[in-house]
Amino acid sequence: MLNLSNLWFAWSKQNKLKDRYEIDGRKSLGPSKYGMVIKYKEKKKDGQIRTVRVVPKTKVVNQSRFKQEINQMRYLNHENITRLIELFEDDKNLYFVLEYCDGGSLFEKILLRYYLKQSEARYLFQQIINSLNIAHRSAICQRDLRPESFHFINKDINNLDIKLIDLGFQLIYVDDYIKKSNNQIIETSRQGKLYFAAPEIFIGKLTEKSEIWASGVILHVLLTGELPFDGKDENEIYKNIQDNKIQLKTKGIVSDLIEKILQPQEKRYQIFQIQKHQWMSQQFSEEEETLNINFSKFKLLTQNNFLQKIMRGYVADQVKQGFADNLRIIFDQLDNTGSGFIKIDLIQKSLEKHQEHEEILKLLKYVQTEDGTINYLDFMNQILEKRVFVDEERIYKTFKMFDLNNKGKISNENLWEILSKLENYKYITKEYCSLLISEVDRDQDGEIEYLEFIDMFFKRV
Structure with missing residues (x-):
């Protein structure tokens, strides 16, 4: 029973989560910066699948601001933001029950499709802008906006409906920070690379406009597969971001929109200006619809080793x-x-x-x-x-499952033939299979040998 002195939210439920929900399947959705994420199902007949985020109370540093944003989240109900359905709590943990989106993150499905029309890129961008507009009206910032912040609602390859996730959970630990030494980043509160961070973030001045910048970078990647700034390494890219050295690879009217988004804060477009921009309602010709996306570079901007993830399941x-x-x-x-x-x-x-x-x-x-x-x-x-x-035997058995020609190698054709028969990967293209193979193909012969395969599991590639 919860000690009432430990109650954080007056509207939370104090009964046990497992009285109403049961863990769905054997897999966790994984740990994250904002707490363990678990897939649950309602116990009632035809119960809904839900995402449950478990947050230990001891991990929350900025308690008052965290409570304030979660209280705001309670009333957010928009088609492009994952809805907080209910909250359970006990003396130690908070259990946030959220809408479940099982279509993968923004870039994952696009890689699986291996194509995107300009009108589809715009539809995705419109949803990003709509979600930010609603969040900002409620005085909530995502604070670390990136492609992984958006998930597709389902696995249907033709369904491009997305939702903003993790809203309200960024205040669990500490406020946003980046530490530098000799003008190089040595520590940051942010996960992964800072390719989507606005210039002001590097000097500790994050605002809601920082998220508008991130949306512009995401749009550029959706249209081209590349970042709108170059550099021989991460630090040079970060310097070019701070110096506003933008090099757009887009064509047509959309270049004007991205250019107006990727500006210093005081000149940066606001959401209402983005929504009124000509590109947001432009009719595209057949030629304009076709995007020449650099998927090899696009793949490098994702944080997952997809082939390793697939094979671990096998x-x-x-x-x-x-x-x-x-x-x-x-x-x-x-x-x-x-x-x-x-x-x-x-x-x-x-x-x-x-x-x-x-x-x-x-x-x-x-x-x-x-x-x-x-x-x-x-x-x-x-x-x-x-x-x-x-037991290496299990790894070898998996390798042989994919070595359809019994050549001691897994070819692009082998990988596609097996994965395309599975529900989760039925839309996978041969081009994307080639990209997956390139993740571990050290000798660059276009196939995976057993040593390369086992090295993938022990992270030696």
Whole structure:
């Protein structure tokens, strides 16, 4: 039972999350900067799939501002922003139940399609601008806007409806910061590269207009596959951003719009000006609709090794379901409070008494946590992953599944033939399969040999 003195939100539900929801499947949606993200399903008949973001209260530094933005989020209801459906809390954690978008991040689906029309790029951009407009009217900033901030609502390759995610969660840890030494970045609160960061962010002056800048960079990438600034390395690119050295690769009226967005703050277009720009309502000829996107560079701007992600799923399927079921039973027995979290040392003490769990006990030493506690799905995924790596046989079996010609190599044709039969990848193109192979193809012969394949799993590529 929640101690009322620990209550953060008067409108939150104090009953247990698991009374209304159950974990959907065996996979976590993964950890993130803003807390563990888990896929749940309502227990009622025909229950909806939801995203649940688990935020430990101890991780929230700026508590008052965080509460303020979450209270605002409660009333946001727009088709391009993931809706906060309800909130559960206990003494230790906040459980945010959100709309579930399973279509992947903005650039992921475009890479799968391997094509985009100018009118489609505009439709995506309009949704980005609409979501920012609503958020800014509610005095909420995303603060770290990038392609991963937008997810497609479903996997349908022709459905380009997107939603802004993670809104309101950026104040969990600390305010935005970038530390420099000798004019080079040595530390930042931001995840990944800073290619979408506005010039003012580099000097600690983030405003809502910083997100308008990011939207302009995203638009340029959607149209060309490239950033609107060049550089031989990250630091040179960052310097060109700060010096406003823009080099557009776009053509036509849209270049004028992007140029007006990628300006210093005082000259930068506001949202209402963007919405009224001629390009936003332009009729495109057949020639104008066709975009010459550099997908090789486009791929470099994504943060995922997609081939590794796909193959990990195949290897994990080699693990017997009984082993995974055993993990679930162990966890549930130890999670007396139903919080979804338990301490690693508690698992160790419990398993030491049971010889039949010796294998799990050995694997526990590889499990990584921040504070000694772990969520069930993170616990299970890490254990399964370590078990996969302990036995190279599973990796070899997966390799042979794709080596359709029994040549000791996986070709572009092999990869496409198998993936295109799967629901999640039925729209995948052969061109994109070539890009996936290039992620690990060290000798650049266009095929994956077994040594290259196994190196991918141990991150030596």
